[in-house]
Amino acid sequence: MYALRRWWxxxxxxxxxxxxxxxxxxVVRETQGAAVYEIYRFLTRPFVGSPVEPAxxxxxxxxxELEQRLVELESQNRQLQELLGYVQDxxxxxxxxPVIGRSADHWWQQVILGRGSHDGIQVGAxxxxxxxxxxxxxxxxxxxxxxxxxxxPTSQVGVTISRSRNMGYIRGQAANRVIxxxxxxxxxxxxxxxxxxxxxxxxxxxxxxxxxxxxxxxxKSPAPEAVIALSAPISHLEWVIVTxxxxxxxxxxxSQSANAALPLDEATTDSATGDAP
Amino acid sequence: MWDLADWHPYTRQALNWAVIAGSVxxxxxxxxxxxxxxxxxxxxxxxxxIWVVAWSVKRTVFQGAIAGLALGLIQDGMTAPDPSHAxxxxxxxxxxxxxxxxxxxxxxxxxxxxxVFGMAVVAETIMALQFSWQSLSDNSASRELGSIWLYHQQxxxxxxxxxxxxAPVLYYPLNRWWEQLQDxxxxxx
Numbered sequence: 001m002y003a004l005r006r007w008w009x010x011x012x013x014x015x016x017x018x019x020x021x022x023x024x025x026x027v028v029r030e031t032q033g034a035a036v037y038e039i040y041r042f043l044t045r046p047f048v049g050s051p052v053e054p055a056x057x058x059x060x061x062x063x064x065e066l067e068q069r070l071v072e073l074e075s076q077n078r079q080l081q082e083l084l085g086y087v088q089d090x091x092x093x094x095x096x097x098p099v100i101g102r103s104a105d106h107w108w109q110q111v112i113l114g115r116g117s118h119d120g121i122q123v124g125a126x127x128x129x130x131x132x133x134x135x136x137x138x139x140x141x142x143x144x145x146x147x148x149x150x151x152x153p154t155s156q157v158g159v160t161i162s163r164s165r166n167m168g169y170i171r172g173q174a175a176n177r178v179i180x181x182x183x184x185x186x187x188x189x190x191x192x193x194x195x196x197x198x199x200x201x202x203x204x205x206x207x208x209x210x211x212x213x214x215x216x217x218x219x220k221s222p223a224p225e226a227v228i229a230l231s232a233p234i235s236h237l238e239w240v241i242v243t244x245x246x247x248x249x250x251x252x253x254x255s256q257s258a259n260a261a262l263p264l265d266e267a268t269t270d271s272a273t274g275d276a277p
Numbered sequence: 278m279w280d281l282a283d284w285h286p287y288t289r290q291a292l293n294w295a296v297i298a299g300s301v302x303x304x305x306x307x308x309x310x311x312x313x314x315x316x317x318x319x320x321x322x323x324x325x326x327i328w329v330v331a332w333s334v335k336r337t338v339f340q341g342a343i344a345g346l347a348l349g350l351i352q353d354g355m356t357a358p359d360p361s362h363a364x365x366x367x368x369x370x371x372x373x374x375x376x377x378x379x380x381x382x383x384x385x386x387x388x389x390x391x392x393v394f395g396m397a398v399v400a401e402t403i404m405a406l407q408f409s410w411q412s413l414s415d416n417s418a419s420r421e422l423g424s425i426w427l428y429h430q431q432x433x434x435x436x437x438x439x440x441x442x443x444a445p446v447l448y449y450p451l452n453r454w455w456e457q458l459q460d461x462x463x464x465x466x
Contacts (some may be wrong), residue, residue: 018343021347025346028355033351037309101310108356214443
């Protein structure tokens, strides 16, 4: 008994401190580092400027013409959809959020945003930058949120070639390029084609711009592949727009959906059932 | 300037723990930043690894392992817990403590930078091994074996170079502090 007592006197404090250290580390892990990110956001707040509009280059007459035609076509499209009784909820206004940090390790492609649940951001919300989608929100604290970028290998998104409607899915390459795998054996695709999210994607609503086809490899086995250059500047994001996700229910379970997002074996044999739920 | 030696041992201990916790918090806060000069191919220095090395160099294997475990758990929380960063940092802590630096390697910045360089490679390799294990055991895993190891080369090299270059920034003040504490406490023993 005495020996035990002496041992405790000598090592009790040390044991307590080890338990304290491991305990608080566990708490940080279980709370997804919320406290750390809140402090981080508080400290970086002075350095976050206001969103700067990029200096507009003098509008090219050709660009202006195309923009006007786009507006015209969009309104026509909307009218036709109304005529058909096609129901689609209007895209709601997003929250502009500053990018205050990037992934805290080297293997995950994430960014940290300086807005959180106080501003109405929810898990599963869609994050887009200049030119296209960037990723989706995976964790939210009251003032920050963590975004899994589409350039991360674990984030697989069902996409379609806008011109030919050929389906496939993209997987990240940890850079500004992603690989698109087609469900068809002989897809109709050529460099320059625009890629958008498909209606089979479980995590993203259809029709969001992703990027353009850079090169195509039709001989790739088991499925033809294309290299897609993302249209949003993933590697130097400063401001992004976070919009609520109509498909948020699927996105709410990121771990499950990451595993079950794509039944790949089906994907290669059956062209349409890709990542359909 | 106050003389540390006049302080009550418990106050000194408390201050020591505050320094430890503060330096860890500082490392955690630098992790998500990509400051100019701290970035190569979108990779920054692995600050937690530098901290674990600085901690374990003059401590026992057990202490190194505990520090690696705690910081690894925190990093899991800050990124994604699967696969765990704790395993790589525990191995780094144990290996650094086993090195017996005082005996074999001369005490200076260069040797710390060298140790950090080696440990960064080890840590990234363990992460890559875990990812490979995932992709081998689970067919629907999203990372492919080839791309994991291709990415590993890039990450291991960038992380090792940057971490070893930035290691003295963290190691020097921490080491100074712990040496001072030891000098004060030694005569009393």
